[in-house]
Amino acid sequence: MWPFTPSYPELLADDVDGKTYDYIIVGGGTSGCVLASRLSEDPSVSILVLEKGSVRDNFLSRIPLLSQNFRFPLLQSVSRLSEPIDGFHGRRARVWAAEGMGGASRVNAMLFTRGVPGGYNQWAEGFGLTDWSWDKVEPYFRKSENAYGRPGAGEYRGYSGPVENRPARLVVPSVGYTEKAAEAVGLPVVMDGNDPKASAQGIVNLDTAVNAKGQRVSSYGAWLSSRVANERRSHLSVCTRVVASKLIVGGGSSRVKGVQFRRVEDKTREPREFYVKARREVVIASGTLCSPQLLLLSGIGPREAIEPLGIPLVKEAPAVGRNLCDHVSVPICTEVPQKDTIHTIESPLVFIWNLLLYVLLGTGILAESSTARSIFVRSKTIDDETLVVKRRDENGEDTMDASSPRNVPNVEVMVIPLTGLIDMIPGQSLFTWYATVVQPFSRGTVELASKNPLHHPRMNHPLLRDTRDLKTMHKAVRFTMRLAEEFQAAYPHPAPLRFAPGMDLKVLDKLYSRENNITGVNIPELKPATAPVDKVGSAMSKKEAEKVKKGSKELSWRTATDDEIDMYIRRAAVSCFHVTSTCRMSLSPEDGVVDQRLKVHGFENLRVADASVFPMVTSAHTMAPTIMVAERCADFLKEDWSERKGQ
Ligand SMILES: Cc1cc2nc3c(=O)[nH]c(=O)nc-3n(C[C@H](O)[C@H](O)[C@H](O)COP(=O)(O)OP(=O)(O)OC[C@H]3O[C@@H](n4cnc5c(N)ncnc54)[C@H](O)[C@@H]3O)c2cc1C
Missing domain, CATH: 3.30.560.10 (Glucose Oxidase, domain 3)
Known part of the structure; x- marks a missing residue:
């Protein structure tokens, strides 16, 4: 207990530079924490997590209602604006996320919903992803949770997993x-x-990821807390405030050798690049907007999205950044x-x-x-x-x-x-x-706006x-x-x-005017990913609001x-921040980015495991399904390695 709790073992870029790890996980967000925790259960493997944000675990970040106010500057929230959307008065969609250990699970509304079984049966029937039918995913939902707030609910709920949850x-x-x-x-x-x-x-x-003490249960808190990170520090390394800039692929091969990255603070014209090597696999868990960004920066994606930026094409992968889906x-x-x-x-x-x-x-x-x-x-x-x-x-x-x-x-x-x-x-x-x-049927895209990994990717939001x-x-x-x-x-x-x-629509226009009149924000150089969130206050005075009410x-x-x-x-109409599917799972490389074992098509040791792999957005909120995907990915990695060892 404080003051005796050791601080979080966050490492700096210099601490890990040049080293080799069995697994490198890019992104310590909702899914990255699950992966790192599950893989590090085995003390004989070495794991590195590279995360753009930091830990910043404080009292506020654990209070459910207050930490949900993603506009609070103390939280590590970021927002990204889409390109103007045709048919919607040129409005842009604003998509919130968080950069820090635990990712969006640190600021979200904590709603813990699996979605109906039919949704996963649709993944199997509609997309041919038969390994992702309800029967196949259900054990992983159970494995991840401790539904302590529903004692005796039956065998369909889990009681020994890390995500404590209870009815709201x-x-x-x-x-x-x-x-x-x-x-x-x-x-x-x-x-x-x-x-x-x-x-x-x-x-x-609804169920919410809140523990018996009334604290938010983020992915970070459930899987990669200070206790876990300290206990496993001999084989689990967490390097924060760094951004992966490129995957290094062996010449002409389908193997990723390592990951290049920079310090987030390094804003110089020619920032110093660091490098870590992967002995076994690299897993990208950077979220729906940043996972395709890293692939594109590495030359993996549609030729026309890569070459104009002067990035050498490493592997043509037409679906990278396509199929952006949202509620x-x-x-x-x-x-x-x-x-x-x-x-x-x-x-x-x-x-x-x-x-x-x-x-x-x-x-x-x-x-x-x-x-x-x-x-x-x-x-x-x-x-x-x-x-x-x-x-x-x-x-x-x-x-x-x-x-x-x-x-x-x-x-x-x-x-x-x-x-x-x-x-x-x-x-x-x-x-x-x-x-x-x-x-939804609508789909959008994520593309590179620049070669700088700290800049927001360009987003064409699907809206309606x-x-x-x-x-x-x-x-x-x-x-x-x-x-x-x-x-x-x-x-x-x-x-x-x-x-x-x-x-009276003039009222709405007035209310949304500030947001709608923002120009130039998507010129990435003007708004780096780490910029503080915009100030929010009402566009309407009390007097105006009173007048509106009287006249309504x-x-x-x-x-x-x-x-x-x-x-x-x-x-x-606004985004509900449930963006998915920019690296979607598919049977063929033309339709999607990863196969059913979450391996990037055409690569033997590169996977993506986060909300970007959903073939389409779930019918319910996306945190629990993202966790399920990460749980499965950890098992795929373990199984594939033991199979290789056995050969
Ligand atoms: C405000 C808000 C409210 C929400 N409410 C709910 C809810 O109540 N219930 C629910 O189920 N879902 C909710 N969601 C959605 C849900 O939280 C997300 O779908 C889910 O957490 C996404 O997890 P992820 O692992 O895909 O990405 P994230 O959790 O976003 O993790 C990605 C991580 O990768 C890091 N990263 C990105 N690029 C790089 C790079 N190049 N190098 C290193 N690190 C990198 C980021 O910093 C981040 O930490 C909400 C989302 C938001 C934003």
């Missing part, structure tokens, strides 16, 4: 009324969304009394009370995620007239069977009792329904470019307005819709026109 508790009573709203449109209440036998559609009581959300907001939203902690007394509760008992609002409930639904099953969910489809098939790819939800409505708009609205306490398309997604979002938005109306009926206080189709008309799902819905979506 309601931070404010208003959230409870959403169950009544969901039931009113035909949806069941799902007590455990990670139960593979649970209904595919319903309002789900896209549109916030719909209801106004409720402040005490019934998370904004209640803006009152100093309430905050102090909750801080005391947290410090003394590990409970209270601060010990929770902002999101405790989510509604999952398949848009085809929503009746066009009544917007009630049908439990049987036109062929009489059960729409609730979670094992069938046919029933994978393509819409999620997250229930977030705070303002989910880009800015706060002074004087208004909003409760957000986050209508989200979770099985495909008209099928726009159509799904239309239905999702109207359905969400219907839910909000049912909520009003059940809730004991007035709860009018304030931000929804039909509202009643908004309803019955009266909103299709045009109003369309105009609202095009102004308010």
